[in-house]
Amino acid sequence: MKHSVKIISxxxxxxxxxxxxxxxxxxxxxxxxxxxxxxDAGTVCVSNDADTVTVTFATANGWSLLDTHLYxxxxxxxxxxxxxxNPQIGLxxxxxxxxxxxxSYTFNLADFGLTCDDELAIAAHxxxxxxxxxxxxxxxxxxxxxRGNWAMWFSYQAECPTNGPPPPQxxxxxxxxxxxxxxxxxxxGETGWGWTITGADPGDxxxxxxxxxxGMQYKIDDPVGTFTWSYETNGFFSATFIADSGFGFxxxxxxxxxxxxxxxxxxxxxxxxxxxxxxxxVVHYYGETTGGTVNVTAHVASCKL
Numbered sequence: 001m002k003h004s005v006k007i008i009s010x011x012x013x014x015x016x017x018x019x020x021x022x023x024x025x026x027x028x029x030x031x032x033x034x035x036x037x038x039x040d041a042g043t044v045c046v047s048n049d050a051d052t053v054t055v056t057f058a059t060a061n062g063w064s065l066l067d068t069h070l071y072x073x074x075x076x077x078x079x080x081x082x083x084x085x086n087p088q089i090g091l092x093x094x095x096x097x098x099x100x101x102x103x104s105y106t107f108n109l110a111d112f113g114l115t116c117d118d119e120l121a122i123a124a125h126x127x128x129x130x131x132x133x134x135x136x137x138x139x140x141x142x143x144x145x146x147r148g149n150w151a152m153w154f155s156y157q158a159e160c161p162t163n164g165p166p167p168p169q170x171x172x173x174x175x176x177x178x179x180x181x182x183x184x185x186x187x188x189g190e191t192g193w194g195w196t197i198t199g200a201d202p203g204d205x206x207x208x209x210x211x212x213x214x215g216m217q218y219k220i221d222d223p224v225g226t227f228t229w230s231y232e233t234n235g236f237f238s239a240t241f242i243a244d245s246g247f248g249f250x251x252x253x254x255x256x257x258x259x260x261x262x263x264x265x266x267x268x269x270x271x272x273x274x275x276x277x278x279x280x281x282v283v284h285y286y287g288e289t290t291g292g293t294v295n296v297t298a299h300v301a302s303c304k305l
Contacts, residue, residue: 029156035063035128035135037150042101044124044139048109048158050116056104057126066134067127068095070105074112076121076142076153085145089125098126109158116160123153171250171279171303179208179227179298197229197296205230210241212302224302225249235291241283241300248279251301256287256294269297279303 028047035041042059055072059065069092071079080091094105109115124139141154181195188196197208210225224247229239241252255269270287 027159031124031139031141031154033057033059033124033126033128033137034140035130035137036133039063039135041126041128041130041135041137044122046120046122046156048116050161051110052106052108053120053156053158054104054106055122055124056102057098057124059101059126059128062130063128063137064101064130065098065103065126066129067097068103069125070094071121071123071153072105072107072112073121074114074118076123076155079121079123079144079153081144084148086149087123087125087144087151092123092125095125114158116158118158120156120158121153122156123151125151171248171305174250175212175224175302175304177210177212177224177300177302179210179296181208181297183295194297194299197298200229200231200294200296202231202233202235202291208298210298210300210302225300227298229296229298231289231294236286236288237294238284238286239296239298240285241298243279243281243302246305248281248303248305249283249300250279250303252283252285253299254285255297256289258295269299279305 028045030043030045032040033042033044040061041063042057042061045056045058047054053072055070057065057068069089071092072094073079080088082088094107109118112120114120122139123144126137128135128137138150138152139154141152144151144153178194179197181197183196183198185192185194185196197206200206205228207226207228209223210227212222212224223244225241225243227239227241229237231237237256239254241249243249253269257270
């Protein structure tokens with residue numbers, strides 16, 4: 001069936017799986033958030049990267065946060081206490097009123113005169129509610145005083161991240177490829193080889209194998225990846241190119257619309273990817289159409305690794 005569909009130029013966002021802004025994070029350490037000394041109200045988790053440390057309060061089991069007080073420092077002697085050794089949470093340097101179940105605080109390690117392989121002392125206090133009662137809560141650890149007040153602190157051993165971004169994957173041969181569809185270019189009067197996925201309506205989604213060009217270093221029946229797509233009922237269209245093991249994509253093109261004379265003219269597709277000599281494993285697109293029935297053509301410049 002012939003479709004007459006007008007589509008606006010898509011403003012797609014390209015997201016690369018191998019981000020150029022990679023940040024390594026050391027393993028997370030979590031302490032139980034104890035409400036009223038005996039109730040498991042969630043966790044207080046700590047993690048760090050090369051420059052910062054993050055403390056996250058997260059309630060569970062029907063509890064929610066109302067207020068937090070937090071001390072982070074080089075050692076426990078800096079925790080604000082009175083002469084008896086009991087904590088003075090009003091003097092804790094961080095925290096405040098909270099609505100919800102989660103809140104995070106991030107600090108520069110250098111602010112404490114520390115580096116990513118130093119040990120930190122942390123005292124994490126919260127006021128929590130389960131709807132019927134309100135309790136004070138502390139992250140589990142070492143008691144500040146042995147009698148009376150049950151306030152606690154704990155130590156966190158920071159770790160310098162050792163992993164880094166994956167090295168660029170070098171291409172050893174190249175080929176062009178298309179996602180398999182129900183209609184060939186020849187069937188709609190286009191030259192060259194390739195396919196179009198036709199008749200996609202809002203609410204539809206699908207998956208197709210990406211095949212490589214017979215005229216290059218690998219055969220037309222060689223799959224190089226998978227193309228997945230979803231056409232949302234609000235008119236937005238999302239698509240993902242996923243390379244098979246041993247392959248990558250150095251360029252991608254996506255056309256979403258009706259049959260056009262440019263269906264095999266990749267420079268005229270709704271969106272053209274950025275050419276790079278570093279092969280990408282995954283590429284995402286997301287953009288808005290004018291709605292209605294559309295046809296989809298997905299092209300890649302594939303790379304054999």
